[in-house]
Amino acid sequence: MGAQWKAKGREAAASAKGKLFTKLTKEIMIAARNGADPDMNPRLRLAIVQAKKASMTRETLERAIKKGSGQLDGGVSYEKVVYEGFAPHQVPVIVECLTDNVNRTISNIRGLFRKGQLGASGSVSWDFEHVGMIEATPTNKDADVEMAAIEAGAQDFEANEDGSATFITDITDLDIVQKALPDQGFTVESAKIGYRPKNPVSLSGEALDEVEAFLAAIDDDDDVHEVYVGLAAE
Template sequence: MSGHSKWATIKRAKSANDAKRGAMFTRLAREITVAAREGGGNPDANFRLRLAIDKARAANMPKENIERAIARGTGQGGEAEALEEIIYEGYLPHKVPVMIQVLTDNRNRTVAEVRKVLTRAGGQLEGASVSWQFQRKGVIVIERKDGVNPDAVFETALEAGADDIDIGEEAIEITTSVEAFRDVREALVKQGYELASAEIALVPNSYIELERDKAEQVLHVIDALEEMDDVQQVYHNLQIPAEVAA
């Protein structure tokens, strides 16, 4: 989960200008392709593919783009796209730990580009081991729109096996174990709730705060990493002040 609030991250992504839309669609297509390659092209039988398609639809990705990505993953009309999943560990400026998830067809190119972004900003890639500071968790976000009863969401999620429910002013953020994630998601969908986001994420065990100028420096590096074609997700434990995120 980027920062302390997944909803804050979603809002930042939604406010990105149209110039970045093509890069976003490329990342979403790669995620769909890998999911289809590993579990087949039927989203009803492939939960990872279902999540990837849902994410793409939430970003208004055209249906034909989604279908092409599935076809590439299943090898229809040719060989399946050779994409490799890698997670790099390192530090952002000011010793903020970071986990960088990539999908790449050339790991040498990608690691060189990631290292360049980090080292130029005073960060570090090689020799860093920070994975112990993160846990794989299910993270579900429901926007607090009209008709969404926080108490009812809380009860549904808790009964389905959620670990934690954070009810904020704008959104409800639900954290689950990896094992309970599917049950909690399906219980919420069954009740008719629209999910702003539902994914397996690397959630930090604790968070750190920095002075505003330092937090801005870190956020600029995160943006630079997220703009890279091969980077899918950037996970860190910086608690970003609202004014800095804006």
């Protein structure tokens, strides 16, 4: 399943796009706290790239940057909160939320974890690596993912079934590596800091279906930004 779980069977396209824009807007506002100039703010630069790929309008993008950087009055202040626990069958899960109301969020998360087990901070994060993750696609058939990883300075890589690759980096090297990959024949699709499982649990059949349904419900919550799971589907 990889480091980040992605839900199967999304909702209608319009609804899915609305949820994506909400998540992108929150990320831009959080990133803009450290400065409105993307040339001086790597996290904001990456958030802007993702927003443009999702066809966010320039007006919406600029408004999010101004709100986040304090240039507009009345902006919503979002806070990042992280929850750890287990899905059914003792599958470790890390849930990152961006919220303007922590009390609402924790109430929702507790409800969503009824079929699993919500743990304390550190209860499962020890079983994950906190790393940079770069999703990239080759620009030509001769692009070599292993050589690209070495030359760009990535720690590791995972080749995906669709021909793309996930490059794993030190957190501090994320921006450097994503800038270097185009010269190695890869187009960067996304880049972020996330969690990579060390010992993913292997499941199949009904057990896998149960875990996926649990994760889908969490991913559907408006405050949830990212879901990371130690799961390897057989």
